Amino acid sequence: MSVALENLRNHQEQADMDGCMVKVSRQVIEExxxxxxxxxxxxxxxxxxxxxLYGYVNGLLGLLQLVRxxxxxxxxISEALRTSHRTCDAAAIRELKAK
Numbered sequence: 001m002s003v004a005l006e007n008l009r010n011h012q013e014q015a016d017m018d019g020c021m022v023k024v025s026r027q028v029i030e031e032x033x034x035x036x037x038x039x040x041x042x043x044x045x046x047x048x049x050x051x052x053l054y055g056y057v058n059g060l061l062g063l064l065q066l067v068r069x070x071x072x073x074x075x076x077i078s079e080a081l082r083t084s085h086r087t088c089d090a091a092a093i094r095e096l097k098a099k
């Protein structure tokens with residue numbers, strides 16, 4: 001547990017008779033919100049990275065389907081395999097299939 005969450009959970013002061021309302025320091029709230037923002041940004045970065053990797057994998061799978069069972073590999077497919085980590089996408093695969 002982070003320091004911010006630990007402080008938020010363990011340093012509350014009861015503010016009403018029922019215990020429904022509590023007081024916490026503004027610093028604890030700010031630290032917790034900052035931590036939340038960092039985690040949210042990291043999740044978004046990881047989602048983008050995942051989507052990019054899925055694109056590469058799908059591109060490579062498409063290229064593998066093209067070359068499966070072939071003894072001779074056309075130059076454009078060979079080049080696409082060498083550069084697939086940068087250029088392979090659905091449009092490139094359709095273009096190669098059309099050739």
